Amino acid sequence: MIPRHLQIAVGILLLAVLGMGFYVGRIRGRAEQTEPAADARPVAPPAPGPTERVTLYIANDAGGILRAQAASIPLPSARQQRAEELLRALLDIYLGKDSPHPLAAGSDVRAVYLVDPGLVVIDLNAVFANAHRSGVLEEELTVTSIIQTLAANIPDILRVKFLVEGKERETLAGHADLSTMYDTIAVSQLVAQMQ
Amino acid sequence: MRATMRILVLVLTLSILPLHSADEKHIVIYAPGTTFSLPVTDRDGREYVGLLECVEPLGTVSAHIDGTHWKLRYNDGESEFTADKNRAKVRGHEMDFPGNFLLEDSRGLVPLVSLGTLLPRILNTSVSFNPVSRRLFVGNVATHFTAQLSKTTPPRLVMNFTAPVNPTIATEPGRLRMSFTREPLVGPGTPTLTFDDKSIPSATYVENNGVAEVTVNGGAPLMASFSNDGRTITVAPVPQQPAAPAQAAAAASNGPATPAANAPKVVPTSAPHYYAVIDPSHGGDDRGVALSDALAEKDVTLALARRLRQEFESRGIPTLVLRDSDINVPLDERAAQANTAHATIYVSLHAASDGKGVRLYTALLPSGAENNGPFVAWDTAQTRALPISKAAAQNVAAEFQRRQLPIRTLQAPLRPLNNVTTAAIAVEVAPASGDIADLTQPAYQQNVASGIATAIAAMHNQLGGPP
Numbered sequence: 001m002i003p004r005h006l007q008i009a010v011g012i013l014l015l016a017v018l019g020m021g022f023y024v025g026r027i028r029g030r031a032e033q034t035e036p037a038a039d040a041r042p043v044a045p046p047a048p049g050p051t052e053r054v055t056l057y058i059a060n061d062a063g064g065i066l067r068a069q070a071a072s073i074p075l076p077s078a079r080q081q082r083a084e085e086l087l088r089a090l091l092d093i094y095l096g097k098d099s100p101h102p103l104a105a106g107s108d109v110r111a112v113y114l115v116d117p118g119l120v121v122i123d124l125n126a127v128f129a130n131a132h133r134s135g136v137l138e139e140e141l142t143v144t145s146i147i148q149t150l151a152a153n154i155p156d157i158l159r160v161k162f163l164v165e166g167k168e169r170e171t172l173a174g175h176a177d178l179s180t181m182y183d184t185i186a187v188s189q190l191v192a193q194m195q
Numbered sequence: 196m197r198a199t200m201r202i203l204v205l206v207l208t209l210s211i212l213p214l215h216s217a218d219e220k221h222i223v224i225y226a227p228g229t230t231f232s233l234p235v236t237d238r239d240g241r242e243y244v245g246l247l248e249c250v251e252p253l254g255t256v257s258a259h260i261d262g263t264h265w266k267l268r269y270n271d272g273e274s275e276f277t278a279d280k281n282r283a284k285v286r287g288h289e290m291d292f293p294g295n296f297l298l299e300d301s302r303g304l305v306p307l308v309s310l311g312t313l314l315p316r317i318l319n320t321s322v323s324f325n326p327v328s329r330r331l332f333v334g335n336v337a338t339h340f341t342a343q344l345s346k347t348t349p350p351r352l353v354m355n356f357t358a359p360v361n362p363t364i365a366t367e368p369g370r371l372r373m374s375f376t377r378e379p380l381v382g383p384g385t386p387t388l389t390f391d392d393k394s395i396p397s398a399t400y401v402e403n404n405g406v407a408e409v410t411v412n413g414g415a416p417l418m419a420s421f422s423n424d425g426r427t428i429t430v431a432p433v434p435q436q437p438a439a440p441a442q443a444a445a446a447a448s449n450g451p452a453t454p455a456a457n458a459p460k461v462v463p464t465s466a467p468h469y470y471a472v473i474d475p476s477h478g479g480d481d482r483g484v485a486l487s488d489a490l491a492e493k494d495v496t497l498a499l500a501r502r503l504r505q506e507f508e509s510r511g512i513p514t515l516v517l518r519d520s521d522i523n524v525p526l527d528e529r530a531a532q533a534n535t536a537h538a539t540i541y542v543s544l545h546a547a548s549d550g551k552g553v554r555l556y557t558a559l560l561p562s563g564a565e566n567n568g569p570f571v572a573w574d575t576a577q578t579r580a581l582p583i584s585k586a587a588a589q590n591v592a593a594e595f596q597r598r599q600l601p602i603r604t605l606q607a608p609l610r611p612l613n614n615v616t617t618a619a620i621a622v623e624v625a626p627a628s629g630d631i632a633d634l635t636q637p638a639y640q641q642n643v644a645s646g647i648a649t650a651i652a653a654m655h656n657q658l659g660g661p662p
Binding site: 133134174183186 | 603608
């Protein structure tokens, strides 16, 4: 026979456990509701340096064109970091809500290497290439937008080479050539046709 | 819902994939709105086919097994079959059929020859079946044709069809063979048609393993041209051409390792020469752009390539298509084949869902790229031919403008344009009106193909063709 006071104690404990469980469940539910949606944009580290006026070449799918757009972004003095910041600003636009040329969520530039004389190597992440929309013009707009933005804002860039996850790749998404070394003068002439 | 999805997937798969390989036994079923092919299997010396697969693309279908009984529901009618029995109950009526019903891995198999009696009852509509050629027609879907010899000089055999057709055409000495794999073509009253002419003395109609074939016999090499939105095929002797296209193409080609201008010229004599090379982009597991849930870029480019070949050949332009089936050809190999063929022009075909009309591309090469030595750099092999490529693109653009098709001309970093040594353009076709269905419209494809061929043929001399 279990003493009456023990029965009461066990009962109170059970009620306490159930109450705690209910409380924790509600707290968790609220936390999930208030948790911000995952931000697909690349995490932008604070860029040291004064804000500078730059020209971004923004692809616009609606007309299949590139538009020069002025922007003010903080730019460090080192060329390589400037290149990274420029591409970050470009990707922010493409990954934004009203993107004129949407890229897949999670698209990012892993690294930018400036190799003298005048060669830039851009290493894209796998999502950038694997989830890129396929099409001659869509891919061309992405490639030329990146190259022209760098060439317009960093002096003495002559050639650009793309890698994906550190490796060579034949095309971006079936069309735009990533196996070649892009000549910035030729791309500038092409951009003039695309504006 | 799941049954609908299964049917949808089956129909789409069947419409995208090639109907069948030539070696396997198949039955082809033609119905309003769809044509599909099913494998035929042999059991105890008799040909069998899956009954569910036969009716699934045609309506709302479900099937379930109850012991040795297999029950099929098609739309509002039920049928019941029993394993190893030759009697079935279809829409409440008992009926016998030749051979036993088989249950294999939950699949219900019926003798092929029984389809002619079973399907009219199950589908509750008329069915016409030829078990020898394995072609089955549901409802009134037949395409008929007439063939009439026009005694012009040279004579022409004009074949008029009651619906648009797009057969695969093969030529061999003295014969032109048209294979109709998707069209519900029905033969003329007699299988052999004779004409009182030495150039085109006869034509024969045969059908076998789901394919209808019309062979036109000729006293000289024959070629076919399409008109009337694919409802008319005209067969005529190939015009006597001077040997110039091949020679001019060879002379104009600047393939890798071609001797420099001051070195002795080597003109290969054994390799076949083509004036035009058509490259339907993508293929196999490379689907290209997903134009819609059901339509891939690779299928549009292949259909367009076939039309363009017909357009070229109808103008007497020898043409090579780099892939004539759903296979993946590496980009480098496409360029290598075009260079080896010593073609005068290379046309790469693409399709897009965005924008309207046609976009024409030429190669984007590094500024100041040169190829002056005896060897040509692979990445800039297009350098010497770029001016003529641009001229070709402008000509094609002008032709499209004449046809009031929206057109845009650009350079593009598009493989393998920069690896091709001859004039090279890429044509990206977007819907004419913004509706993706335009891309599969025969009339639109024909207009695009005809525009390209007309413009290229018009600059024969400029490209290095015969005078």
